[in-house]
Amino acid sequence: MNLAGLSASYLRARPLQTALGVLLLALGVGTIVGALLVVSQLESRLGRDARGIDLVVGAKGSPMQLILSGIYQLDAPTGNIPLASAQALAKNPLVKKAMPLALGDAWRGFRIVGAGREYLEHYAAELAAGRRYEKSMETVLGAEVARRTGARVGSRFVGAHGVGGEGEEHSNAPYTVVGVLAPTDSVLDRLVLTPIESVWDVHHHEEKGHEEAGEDQEVTVLLVQYASPLAAATLPRAINSKSELQAASPAFEMARLFHIVGAGIEALRAFAAVLILAAGLSVFIALYTELQERRYDLAVMRTLGASPARLFGLLFFEGLLLALLGALGGVLLGHVVAAGLGAWLAAAQQPAVSGLAFRLEEVWIVLGALAVGGVAALLPAWEAYCTDVSRTLAQG
Amino acid sequence: MIAVRGLVYRYGATEALRLPEWQVAQGERWLVLGPSGCGKTTLLHVLAGLVRPAEGEVEVAGESLHRLEGARVDRWRGATVGIVLQALHLVAHLSVRANLRLAQYLAHLPQDDAAFDAALGALDVADKAARRPAELSQGEQQRVALARAVVNRPKLLLADEPTASLDDAAAARAIELLLGEAERNRATLVVATHDARVKRHFPRTLALA
Numbered sequence: 288m289n290l291a292g293l294s295a296s297y298l299r300a301r302p303l304q305t306a307l308g309v310l311l312l313a314l315g316v317g318t319i320v321g322a323l324l325v326v327s328q329l330e331s332r333l334g335r336d337a338r339g340i341d342l343v344v345g346a347k348g349s350p351m352q353l354i355l356s357g358i359y360q361l362d363a364p365t366g367n368i369p370l371a372s373a374q375a376l377a378k379n380p381l382v383k384k385a386m387p388l389a390l391g392d393a394w395r396g397f398r399i400v401g402a403g404r405e406y407l408e409h410y411a412a413e414l415a416a417g418r419r420y421e422k423s424m425e426t427v428l429g430a431e432v433a434r435r436t437g438a439r440v441g442s443r444f445v446g447a448h449g450v451g452g453e454g455e456e457h458s459n460a461p462y463t464v465v466g467v468l469a470p471t472d473s474v475l476d477r478l479v480l481t482p483i484e485s486v487w488d489v490h491h492h493e494e495k496g497h498e499e500a501g502e503d504q505e506v507t508v509l510l511v512q513y514a515s516p517l518a519a520a521t522l523p524r525a526i527n528s529k530s531e532l533q534a535a536s537p538a539f540e541m542a543r544l545f546h547i548v549g550a551g552i553e554a555l556r557a558f559a560a561v562l563i564l565a566a567g568l569s570v571f572i573a574l575y576t577e578l579q580e581r582r583y584d585l586a587v588m589r590t591l592g593a594s595p596a597r598l599f600g601l602l603f604f605e606g607l608l609l610a611l612l613g614a615l616g617g618v619l620l621g622h623v624v625a626a627g628l629g630a631w632l633a634a635a636q637q638p639a640v641s642g643l644a645f646r647l648e649e650v651w652i653v654l655g656a657l658a659v660g661g662v663a664a665l666l667p668a669w670e671a672y673c674t675d676v677s678r679t680l681a682q683g
Numbered sequence: 684m685i686a687v688r689g690l691v692y693r694y695g696a697t698e699a700l701r702l703p704e705w706q707v708a709q710g711e712r713w714l715v716l717g718p719s720g721c722g723k724t725t726l727l728h729v730l731a732g733l734v735r736p737a738e739g740e741v742e743v744a745g746e747s748l749h750r751l752e753g754a755r756v757d758r759w760r761g762a763t764v765g766i767v768l769q770a771l772h773l774v775a776h777l778s779v780r781a782n783l784r785l786a787q788y789l790a791h792l793p794q795d796d797a798a799f800d801a802a803l804g805a806l807d808v809a810d811k812a813a814r815r816p817a818e819l820s821q822g823e824q825q826r827v828a829l830a831r832a833v834v835n836r837p838k839l840l841l842a843d844e845p846t847a848s849l850d851d852a853a854a855a856r857a858i859e860l861l862l863g864e865a866e867r868n869r870a871t872l873v874v875a876t877h878d879a880r881v882k883r884h885f886p887r888t889l890a891l892a
Binding site: 587 | 777
């Protein structure tokens with residue numbers, strides 16, 4: 288027998304109250320940990336995808352939509368822009384790097400993205416198998432696409448119209464897989480990559496027959512990296528003043544998005560804080576109301592040689608132990624929530640969230656929960672310390 | 684073993700106990716007699732170091748109790764004194780074995796299975812070790828409480844009204860057990876009671892008024 292064992296025996300002796308305290312604390316801690324894991328992973332993932340991209344240029348529409356579709360391949364594109372405009376912009380001395388993308392089709396829910404090789408290099412993509420595409424209708428698959436579809440080098444498939452792949456199939460224009468990328472932990476993992484010409488070929492084929500591709504060639508977005516910080520001041524304004532183009536800044540739009548989402552996260556955190564306080568209150572009430580019943584136990588322990596400080600320690604440790612159970616349960620719950628959300632997002636071909644990633648903040652959350660348990664146990668423990676053993680025993 | 688000189692204990696403004704002189708030798712069996720409220724229980728608590736008298740000197744087992752400060756008196760009590768309470772106050776949610784182990788743990792003594800097997804065996808309740816107190820009869824609970832009081836082999840065994848709620852046969856049995864355990868552990872025994880039935884077992888009595 289030791290202090291922990293003795294404290295635990297009292298927790299076991301009142302299973303319902305103990306379970307209530309642990310549950311409340313676990314729910315509160317779990318909510319905070321879950322929100323922390325999901326938000327931090329999404330933030331870092333979104334930050335990685337947008338690294339090195341200062342501006343997204345596309346058709347007029349919602350700037351947020353342009354960012355989501357152009358960088359993250361999440362939303363529907365705003366429309367197409369003429370290739371000529373994109374090429375003119377790429378030659379601007381304020382532009383260091385310009386990567387045109389052509390969207391429009393999908394295969395089994397994964398977007399087919401027409402892009403130059405510089406797009407793969409931007410995300411430092413390495414080949415796990417095969418080679419890079421060289422000509423039209425050759426594709427390189429992102430790691431996630433290959434894993435989920437089972438496609439390998441040499442596989443052939445046809446794309447379906449629409450970025451969700453909901454439209455008719457382009458059955459007369461099959462793609463051939465020539466390479467598979469190693470995981471990049473970026474948006475590329477979820478993409479089917481092909482030369483821009485493939486996208487043009489597939490669509491021109493159907494819409495206009497075998498007409499020569501000319502000035503009416505289009506791209507969907509242009510991802511731009513500035514040559515100098517000076518560009519931020521002039522380039523977006525210059526682009527937006529042209530009637531057919533729109534420029535959106537990922538940094539600005541993402542800050543706006545997180546500002547909106549942040550309010551929801553704050554509300555969730557406040558709710559979790561209320562849960563944790565309720566847990567502290569339940570610990571306090573359980574220990575305090577039980578003091579009456581326990582005063583003989585406490586007095587007997589004194590006759591058996593326990594000092595007042597030991598009785599204090601016994602009750603204080605009970606509060607801590609309960610808080611520890613709740614906090615660890617909460618951390619587990621938070622990770623399960625993150626894993627569940629991750630599985631759900633993965634099924635919808637969205638950026639992945641893992642339940643197995645740990646963050647340093649979790650240690651602080653656990654310590655905070657322990658502090659709540661300790662503070663809740665302080666007054667009952669003090670009362671135990673003050674037990675008048677002679678008088679208690681004289682009463683019966 | 685026990686030397687009391689000029690002891691006065693006050694509860695608030697009232698004088699709850701006055702004992703000018705009392706000497707007890709090692710191994711003696713004493714009965715402290717007197718009506719309710721005469722300070723019998725208080726005397727036991729003073730001897731156990733649970734309360735401090737207002738005046739006087741108390742020496743128990745070679746220790747001057749007023750010199751023991753803070754937690755040292757608790758440690759001394761755990762190792763030196765065994766107490767049997769009128770209401771037995773076994774810890775309800777702990778098994779019989781755990782109740783005895785608790786006594787060893789709180790006294791900072793090694794937790795020694797052989798010691799409490801011996802204590803339970805001597806009192807004929809070794810087969811109840813895994814039970815909870817509520818599953819035992821009153822007589823069995825009394826034996827377990829006695830076993831808990833002697834498991835650390837105290838030099839001084841104190842019993843407060845051990846026969847108060849018992850019929851004649853059970854009272855005689857309880858006293859027999861106390862005497863037997865005091866003998867077996869070579870402990871000095873002091874029993875506080877207002878029960879005149881137990882008088883014949885004790886050659887020495889201290890009458891409080």
